């Protein structure tokens with residue numbers, strides 16, 4: 550007798566060309582009736598060649614939605630573009646925003662419709678664009694929550710978007726729900742850049758929660774400002790203890806493991822010295 554997993558695999562691989570696919574699949578497993586057709590045989594290139602990107606060859610998410618609305622048979626809906634999630638993490642100054650902008654611009658260059666979102670908490674360079682530490686810019690939507698994106702854009706415009714870039718993802722509490730809806734349901738390619746960890750090396754926001762949803766995860770490194778080795782962590786140079794503190798090189802620096810640990814000692818020692826100075830001051834008054 551065939552195992553359930555081998556039966557599921559042949560059902561998935563048989564696809565819509567098998568006339569018996571949908572009824573049998575629906576009967577076996579309700580999941581298989583979802584508009585989802587993984588290409589198990591051949592990974593899809595991240596940036597497909599321009600030739601294959603005509604609207605005909607690569608149906609837009611809008612087209613996918615139209616089909617999912619029931620105006621064409623469910624079989625065709627299953628063939629519509631399936632979404633993707635790509636996650637770029639790393640410490641500050643690692644090139645996350647640079648990588649995000651390159652990816653989004655490359656997608657735009659191949660004819661896809663792209664939209665870029667950042668958190669409105671990050672007002673370092675104004676709210677109308679995402680800006681790298683090198684000054685490269687791209688126009689964006691600055692939003693308080695990702696759930697407001699569809700309303701801001703309007704349904705029609707949202708449907709036309711193929712690729713959604715999200716910068717400063719650590720500041721969005723609804724990151725998981727947004728990404729799963731955008732990719733799984735709406736067929737979008739979502740590229741997410743954000744800090745995996747905060748200055749204490751604790752997980753930051755919901756960035757790590759979307760890793761199970763992701764097609765790819767890339768952890769970038771910066772250069773340690775103190776020794777030029779690879780830097781995987783962000784050191785906060787001030788005494789501020791709240792998790793969210795917007796800033797750049799004035800407040801943070803990228804560091805290697807050794808200098809992160811050394812940095813904690815220096816910061817703690819500074820705090821003790823300052824506490825002593827403060828209490829001496831109070832005693833004097």
Ligand SMILES: Nc1ncnc2c1ncn2[C@@H]1O[C@H](COP(=O)(O)OP(=O)(O)O)[C@@H](O)[C@H]1O
Nearest residue numbers: 640641642643644645646647680681682683798
């Ligand atoms: N310590 C630093 N201070 C300021 N800029 C830096 C520093 N280290 C690297 N950079 C620059 O920042 C660029 C990366 O910027 P960006 O893509 O905005 O990074 P991230 O989004 O990861 O913070 C690097 O290519 C480099 O030129």
Ligand SMILES: Cc1cn([C@H]2C[C@H](O)[C@@H](COP(=O)(O)O)O2)c(=O)[nH]c1=O
Nearest residue numbers: 640641642747748783792793794795796
């Ligand atoms: C480590 C750390 C960072 N932040 C803030 C500081 C910046 O405004 C952003 C990160 O920007 P980048 O594009 O990755 O350079 O996050 C914070 O609020 N808390 C932290 O612990």
